[in-house]
Amino acid sequence: MSTSVIDSKLNKEAFKLAGIEMKFFIPMTIVVVGAMYMGALPKGMLGAFPLLMIMGAILNEIGNRTPIVKDYFGGGPIVAIFGAAAFISYGVIPESTAAIITSFMKGEGFLNFYIAALITGSILGMSRDLLIKASLRYLPVIVxxxxxxxxxxxxxxxxxxxxxxxxxxxxxxPIMGGGMGAGAVPLAQIFGDAMQKDPAELLSLMVPAVALGNAxxxxxxGLLNKLGKKRSELSGEGKLLKGAEVEVETEEEFIPLTAEVLGKGLLxxxxxxxxxxxxAKFIALHPYALMILSVAAAKALGVIPREYEQCAAQWFGFIMKNFTPALLVGIGVAYTSLDAVISAFTPTYLILILTTLIGAVVGCAVVGHLFGFYAIEGAITAGLCMANMGGTGDVAVLSAANRMSLMPFAQISSRIGGAFMLILTTFLIRVFL
Structure with a gap:
């Protein structure tokens, strides 16, 4: 066997963080962390980005390898948020560095930058026919x-x-909002604007609910899967609609990823x-909600060529793949108070979390039955996949329920359902506040 072949195999087996081998990742970590403690970390994105990406990669890996946490509590995302919050509470991260990260997240708009990519790419990346069909029949079950x-x-x-x-x-x-990045984080922003409160304070109350709701x-x-085996009339054994095969559209192949494609998607x-x-200057709704409505309208009307829709989807994929752990660390630093999180864990709080999940399951089962869906499948896809933590939560829930074939419908719940919750929240605020 040639030396080049052996080297190639060794490179494939090398452990990596953020896609980078340890012989490069460790020196970069030493430089960035050293600069942080020396007070030499540049202000703005130049200092915040590398630190957040390095911390995010490490904490995300820890969370995804920790038993119980990785299976029931969301894994990497939860550890990234709470780990970063703990670093702030216990003084591991200097105050000057915390100020740089907080300014980057809030003042310099990294959070909004991420959410813009999330909303635009996830909606435009969907099949137009699937979006329309979901609106007509599946969304009432979610509602x-x-x-x-x-x-x-x-x-x-x-x-x-x-x-x-x-x-x-x-x-x-927050539990029904579709996870952290697409749910709790923008919800805290919306609530903060309406209540004249610090979004960080509100997010500290929401994060435990989202994490425990996911678990x-x-x-x-798993329990619904067992119920379906005992009550066969409630289960389609992976089939959503009664009397018909589940119609699933396969994902089309995206255009090649190039620098120009990413630039178009960013714009x-x-x-x-x-x-x-x-x-938002003319309509009394939050900018997030109006953005969602405008993107969905553009998608449904077909006014944007598919090439540009795919560019937006590719841009979102790039942002999600590379910056999600960094964003979650930033949330932990800038928006999460560990003291507030700890104080939230009360018997009443836990009972209310369980009540939310029971309500989602019962509501989707009943309404789903009325719309011709099997109760078990409706409850799992439109209920539990609304209450978990997005994509990773969808995989975990459907795996536990032994219904991975329903992933397209779970994705509708995570994408469109999460967007629906942001819109609904703006109306609930006007009713109750």
Whole structure:
């Protein structure tokens, strides 16, 4: 065997973080972390980006390898957020560095930059036919689950003395919001603007609910699978619609990833974000909600050539792959108070989280039955996949439920359902506040 072949195999087996071999990653980490403690870390994105990416890669890897945490609590994303928050609470990260990261996340708009790519790319990247079909038949089931979860949690919150509004806004809505990046984070921004409160304070209340909601959703997926085996009339054994085969559209092959494609996607994403901000000057809705509506309308009407839609989707894929762990560390530093998180863990809080998941399951099962869906499959896809932590949560829930064939519908819940929650929240705020 030639030396080049042996070297090639060794390179493939080399352990990597952020896609980089340790012989390069470790020296870069030493330089960046050393600069942080020496007070030599540059301000702005030049200092924040490498530090967040390095910390994110390390904490994400730890979370994805930690038993129980990786299977039930979201793995890497949870460790990235809480690990970074702990670093701040215990003084591991100097105050000067925390200020640089906080400014990058808030003042310099990294969070909005990520959300713009997320919303534009995830919606434009979907099949137009699937989006329209989902709106006509699948979305009412999601709405039924969300309504039941919110109402039941609010009533339970009143009974337990937690408060109807507080239970809805801080527990039910974040859990049903589609995870961290697409759910809790923008929700905290929306709530903060409406309540004149610091989004960091609100996010500290939401993060535990999202994490525990994800764990409960996975467990419930397994329990619903067992229920389906005992009550066969409730289960389609992986088939969603009664009397018909599940119609699943295969994902089309995206255009090749090039620097020009990413540039086009960046421009579409940021332009849609600005358009939402402009509309907010005339319409009393949050810019995120207006951005979602405008992207969905453009997609449904087919006004954007498929080439450009794919550019936006490729840009989102690039951002999600490379910057998600970094974003989560930034959330932990700039938006998460560990003291507030710890104080939130009370018996009442845990009961309300469980109530939210039960409400989602019951609501989707009942409404799904009315729309011709099997109760078990409707509850899993439109209910539990709304309450988990996005893509990784979808995989975990469907694996536990032994229904991986329903992934396209789970993705609708995570993508469109999460966007729907942001829009719904703006209306709930006007009703209750």
């Amino acid at each position: 039924g689950g969300v309504a039941c979860a919110i109402l039941l949690t609010g009533v339970m919150g009143s009974v337990l003395g937690y408060g109807f509004t507080q239970a809805v806004f801080y527990i039910a809505v 409960v959703a996975i467990v419930m997926g 579409f994403a940021t332009s849609f974000f600005i358009f939402g901000s402009v509309l």
